[in-house]
Structures are given as structure tokens and as C-alpha cells.
Amino acid sequence: MNEHLESLAPAIVWRHFRTLCNTPRPSGHEAALVALIENWAETRGLVHERDEIGNLLIRKPASPGCEQAPGVVLQGHLDMVAQANADHSHDFTQDPLDTYVKDGWLYARGTTLGADNGLGVAAALAVLEDDSLTHGPLEALFTLEEESGMGGALNLAENWLEGRILLNLDSEDRGQVYIGCAGGADVLVSADLPMSALKDDERVWQLSLTGLMGGHSGIDIHKGRGNANRLLMRALRALEPFGVRLIDYHGGTLRNALPREAFATLALDADEAETAQARLSKLQTKFATELAGVDDGLKLSLEALTSPPGEALTDAASHLLIAALHAAPYGVERMSVEVPGVVETSNNLGVVTLKEGRFELCALVRSLRDSATQDMADRFRALFGLIGATTRIENAYPGWTPNPDSRLLKRFRDLHQHRLGVKPEVKVIHAGLECGILGGKYPALDMISFGPQIRGAHSPNERVEIDSVEEFWGLLRALIEELAEDSAESKA
Numbered sequence: 001m002n003e004h005l006e007s008l009a010p011a012i013v014w015r016h017f018r019t020l021c022n023t024p025r026p027s028g029h030e031a032a033l034v035a036l037i038e039n040w041a042e043t044r045g046l047v048h049e050r051d052e053i054g055n056l057l058i059r060k061p062a063s064p065g066c067e068q069a070p071g072v073v074l075q076g077h078l079d080m081v082a083q084a085n086a087d088h089s090h091d092f093t094q095d096p097l098d099t100y101v102k103d104g105w106l107y108a109r110g111t112t113l114g115a116d117n118g119l120g121v122a123a124a125l126a127v128l129e130d131d132s133l134t135h136g137p138l139e140a141l142f143t144l145e146e147e148s149g150m151g152g153a154l155n156l157a158e159n160w161l162e163g164r165i166l167l168n169l170d171s172e173d174r175g176q177v178y179i180g181c182a183g184g185a186d187v188l189v190s191a192d193l194p195m196s197a198l199k200d201d202e203r204v205w206q207l208s209l210t211g212l213m214g215g216h217s218g219i220d221i222h223k224g225r226g227n228a229n230r231l232l233m234r235a236l237r238a239l240e241p242f243g244v245r246l247i248d249y250h251g252g253t254l255r256n257a258l259p260r261e262a263f264a265t266l267a268l269d270a271d272e273a274e275t276a277q278a279r280l281s282k283l284q285t286k287f288a289t290e291l292a293g294v295d296d297g298l299k300l301s302l303e304a305l306t307s308p309p310g311e312a313l314t315d316a317a318s319h320l321l322i323a324a325l326h327a328a329p330y331g332v333e334r335m336s337v338e339v340p341g342v343v344e345t346s347n348n349l350g351v352v353t354l355k356e357g358r359f360e361l362c363a364l365v366r367s368l369r370d371s372a373t374q375d376m377a378d379r380f381r382a383l384f385g386l387i388g389a390t391t392r393i394e395n396a397y398p399g400w401t402p403n404p405d406s407r408l409l410k411r412f413r414d415l416h417q418h419r420l421g422v423k424p425e426v427k428v429i430h431a432g433l434e435c436g437i438l439g440g441k442y443p444a445l446d447m448i449s450f451g452p453q454i455r456g457a458h459s460p461n462e463r464v465e466i467d468s469v470e471e472f473w474g475l476l477r478a479l480i481e482e483l484a485e486d487s488a489e490s491k492a
Helices: 003-007 011-022 031-043 114-129 230-241 270-290 316-325 370-385 407-420 437-439 464-482 488-492
Strands: 047-050 056-060 072-077 099-102 103-108 136-145 165-168 176-181 183-192 194-199 202-210 247-249 262-269 299-304 311-313 329-335 343-355 359-368 390-399 425-429 446-447 463-465
Touching: 003 011, 003 099, 003 230, 003 270, 011 114, 011 464, 031 047, 031 056, 056 165, 072 114, 072 437, 099 316, 114 136, 114 343, 114 463, 165 463, 165 464, 176 407, 183 370, 194 329, 202 270, 230 247, 230 262, 230 270, 230 343, 262 270, 270 299, 311 316, 316 343, 316 370, 329 370, 343 370, 359 370, 359 464, 370 390, 407 446, 407 464
Parallel strands: 072 136, 072 165, 165 446, 176 425
Antiparallel strands: 047 056, 056 136, 099 103, 103 463, 176 446, 183 359, 183 390, 194 311, 202 262, 202 299, 247 262, 247 311, 247 343, 329 343, 343 359
């Protein structure tokens, strides 16, 4: 599968990426890939080990004469976001990705591509394989479950890494280098809500909102794209005058992906259906106007169900839940003053479900300020406490504080200027790189993050610019060779 990848340049990187495309690896299902990489390391005589949670570390000794160079840690995460279009059947735990090239970009048919962070992992493996490369001591750290809550990094063993320099290969912008990132936390809300039997004059319908673009809940949060959960709540609010009661609901699939679809099963007064349809038609026109030029594929529909369930939330419970979700914070909360053009604090209403009276919500809050993350989480607690829900905070992780005086950063900027004729933009990203967590465990590390050009991450429109991979590979090789020169400098 995906044989055509090996015809791309640089072949050494794409060959490893092909292995990742052929090996299912959604968060929590990385074991098969870990085993493949370990077997590969065995064949090359490379030392490898896992920590208690299962993160994989591979070591390669320095090239002769470079033993005194600072150790370099190449770091990426093995898991990928599992998102597929509704009309595309794909089992992310069993099926390989089906990749194709279009207009200089690589895609996967109907699904996420896993270039985030598969190309970073592939590049690290290529470095370990490349015996023509002159390098100091190398370590390749491959973490687990980054996309589902940073679990690998949060539980990384201490006193394990030996290197003094860390190259995070999980960025997605050509011509940029990252030196800081937002921290975040998952906000989990749950409640058991009362239900009652359907009334004689009620009929059951499914309300669907589909066709949104989706995207990365950090990188794309400021782009004005639609959030299916937010928009469907507006539709439900518009239907409340017609006696709507919620029966079940499911919207979004991942807390770190902008929800592209949401579905609600609801009860309506039988004689109000035609009027409700007319109101939804007007609302779809309004949504289309609001999202024009940003998210043009939205579709809102109401269809009768022939085999309805027998219960719905009570009038009061349905009203309170719709009101609370309609009022819940979402999107960009504040832009940064210290880092112009960067989002400081945001929230993604990622996953909302209601089934048999059990309501659950998972939102991902991000901020450059830990205090703002805590405050946003407390707002959820205060709001949903009004309907009797409980709120808990999980998977909190710190941000990565920028160090503009980093010696590694200066070296990379000079190298970028020398190779490409322009210095890279130095950026702080509103997304959760693992550097903040790793820096907390290994505070002496000097770190930067860079990578190839990836667009549409966390959505089925994910793609990578093929030429940018060759540029990324050239920068990575050259930087490692320059760092190896420090051994000669230290002897002089």
C-alpha cells in the first residue's frame, strides 16, 4: 500500500512515512507501530528502550570524533488524529491510509493524513538511518497519545534523556521556527438529566448539521470557521417555541478538532413541523451568510424518524441544557498583547453527547497563561453547575515559555539564512506542543520546533506540501551536522 510514496524525495524520509501510513496509529493504538520501529532498530544495532507508560527512546552513538558534541534529542509523537468524512468508511484501528498526490500536495482519501506528526517521526528515523550524516550523540524520543491529552509527555520518565538540545519536529509552517506554545486542559462536564415519556401530540425528528470544514482547535481557532456544536445549539434555540425536547445528541469526535458535524434527536409538537422546517431554512441562509468565504459547505436538515424512542428530556431539563450549551464559552477569548497576532486564550466545544439522559461535554481550553486556562475552566464549572452538572479538569499541561536568547535558536536562524536566503519567522503557537511538558521535566534543555508545510491538520483535508519536506529534511541534516562541530570547537 502507498508504494508511490517511495518515488518522492527525499526517499529516505518518505520510505519511513509509508510505514506510518500503512500502520494504523490513532491515539491509544500505537503498539503495532512501536513494535515495528523496535524491530527496525534491532536490525540496525541501535539501542532502544521504553519507559513505564510506553514512550520509545532510540539512541545512536556519535560519529567518530564527535563524541564531545552536545547530545541532540529528536522528538515527535507516534499517534495521529483519526477523522474521516461521514461518507467515507474507514477503521483507523485496522485500515491503512490511502494517500495520493494532487498539485504538489499529499493527501489521504477521505481521512486525515497523519503528517501531523508522522513526517516528524519519519524524519527522525531517517536521521538514525543515514550513515552519511556526521553527528554527535543522538536520541530519538517517540511519545504516545499526544493527540488525546499529551499522555506520553506528561508521564515521561525523568532522568532518562541525556541530550542537552531538543529538536521538536511537530510544527507545520515552512519558513518558521517555534520557541513557545500555549498550555491547556480538558474540561469535562457531565450530568444525569430527568426524562419523561413522549406525549401523544409529539413526533420525533433528527436535526443534522453537516458540511463544515473543521480543523485544528488551536491553529485554526481564530479563522472564523463554524463549530457544529455551537451552530446546532443555535438551531435548537430557534426551535424552542415549537415545544422542542431533546432525546439524544452527538456532536464532534475529538476535543482538539473543530467539530464538523452534529446531530440531535428531538421531539416536536406534531402540528409545528412545517413551521419548524421553514424556520430552519431561514436559519441555514443566515448561517451561510455569516460563514461566507470561510465555511461554505454547511447543511442544516430536519428529517422524521419512523422508529422513535419512547422518552425525551423533560421540558425543564431540555430547556436548561440547550440554554447552558448556547451560553457556553467557545472560540477565541483573548488575543495576546505580548505576542501580537497570536491567540492568548481559546476554547473548543469539541465533543458533546446526550444518551438516555446522560449528558457529557469535553472542551479543550488553551492559553499562553495558566491562570487564564484555570479561569476558563472555572467558568464552565459555574455555568453548568446551574443545571446540576459536575465539572472536572484533566490532562492539564503547561505552556512553553519563549526564550528569544536561545543559542540554538540563533544557530537555526543563521543556518536558515545561509541555506534559503532568508531568516525564519520566530513564532509562538496557539497549540499544545510537547516542549512545555518536556521542559518542565528537563529544564536544562535548549529547544526549538520546526517542520514541513502542513495544512488542514486534524481534518480530512489534511495535506503536506511535498517540496517542503525536502527543505525540512535539508535543514534538519544541516543543523545536526553543525551541532556536531561543537565537539571540534570544544577541543580547540
